[in-house]
Amino acid sequence: MPRAKTPRLWLTHGYSYRVRDGYVEILGGFRLRIIGWDMRYDAYPNGDAILLFKDGKFILGISKRVLKPAKYIPRGILAVDINERQIVIGNGKIEYRFETAVRRALHYKQLAEGLQKKYSSPKYSAWLRRRGIRDRIRYFHKKARNIVEDWAKKTSHKIASLAKQHLYAVAREDLTNLVESLRKLPKEHRVSLLILSYRRLEQWIDWQCEKNGVPLIVVEPRGTSTTCPMCSSKLIENGYRRLRCSRCGFEADRDTVAVLNIEKRALAQMWGSLTPLNAPQMTDVSPNR
Numbered sequence: 001m002p003r004a005k006t007p008r009l010w011l012t013h014g015y016s017y018r019v020r021d022g023y024v025e026i027l028g029g030f031r032l033r034i035i036g037w038d039m040r041y042d043a044y045p046n047g048d049a050i051l052l053f054k055d056g057k058f059i060l061g062i063s064k065r066v067l068k069p070a071k072y073i074p075r076g077i078l079a080v081d082i083n084e085r086q087i088v089i090g091n092g093k094i095e096y097r098f099e100t101a102v103r104r105a106l107h108y109k110q111l112a113e114g115l116q117k118k119y120s121s122p123k124y125s126a127w128l129r130r131r132g133i134r135d136r137i138r139y140f141h142k143k144a145r146n147i148v149e150d151w152a153k154k155t156s157h158k159i160a161s162l163a164k165q166h167l168y169a170v171a172r173e174d175l176t177n178l179v180e181s182l183r184k185l186p187k188e189h190r191v192s193l194l195i196l197s198y199r200r201l202e203q204w205i206d207w208q209c210e211k212n213g214v215p216l217i218v219v220e221p222r223g224t225s226t227t228c229p230m231c232s233s234k235l236i237e238n239g240y241r242r243l244r245c246s247r248c249g250f251e252a253d254r255d256t257v258a259v260l261n262i263e264k265r266a267l268a269q270m271w272g273s274l275t276p277l278n279a280p281q282m283t284d285v286s287p288n289r
């Protein structure tokens with residue numbers, strides 16, 4: 001059954017709400033005093049709004065219409081590869097690695113689970129009704145979600161800023177199929193956090209790029225961590241997370257391989273069949289072409 005977790009009200013601009021003299025006036029004669037707001041978008045006209053009641057406070061979210069910044073012509077690619085442990089961004093020249101938030105968030109999921117288990121035994125049946133424990137469990141779940149959200153926001157901001165600074169286009173894999181296959185796994189906290197991380201990161205990267213005028217390229221993820229970025233043959237395992245190409249001798253960490261392949265695919269999408277100078281040399285392309 002659908003359930004309204006937070007009471008909320010859609011407000012049409014000009015008809016159902018008005019902001020005046022430090023108050024929000026709502027159709028029906030309600031007035032709410034404004035305590036504070038984000039002033040960065042004051043110059044833009046108000047659109048429709050949502051009024052919600054949360055943690056004892058009314059929050060009015062007003063939509064604003066802001067012009068999209070023009071996208072620059074990229075001078076290269078900043079590829080983004082993500083796995084459970086870390087996110088790797090880079091290209092043939094640079095590489096940065098950050099930890100994901102999965103492990104940190106999982107800690108809070110486990111705390112919630114611990115409490116749930118402890119108080120679900122028949123011994124504690126009376127405790128279940130106690131609000132304090134329910135609130136505590138809810139708090140841990142929320143904390144875990146907030147950690148992931150915060151990480152996605154900050155990481156995507158770093159990515160977009162770095163790309164803008166070097167005039168790179170951001171290239172990310174299309175994670176739709178990966179998320180779909182994760183959904184088929186048994187429902188455990190680790191998997192649900194992974195799904196949340198991948199989805200939120202995708203959304204935040206796309207939004208940060210849009211907001212900062214950074215060109216974005218989404219590439220097909222198939223085989224990005226098993227194909228040789230130099231000669232396109234299949235790589236073989238060579239120790240923990242290391243891969244080697246038996247044809248051309250290329251050897252690298254699995255994540256570096258993915259980054260190089262994403263870069264290569266993005267370049268191919270951008271320039272079609274043309275091979276740019278800084279792309280890894282491909283043996284099947286004649287240099288005179």
Ligand SMILES: [Zn+2]
Nearest residue numbers: 228231245248
């Ligand atoms: Zn190779």
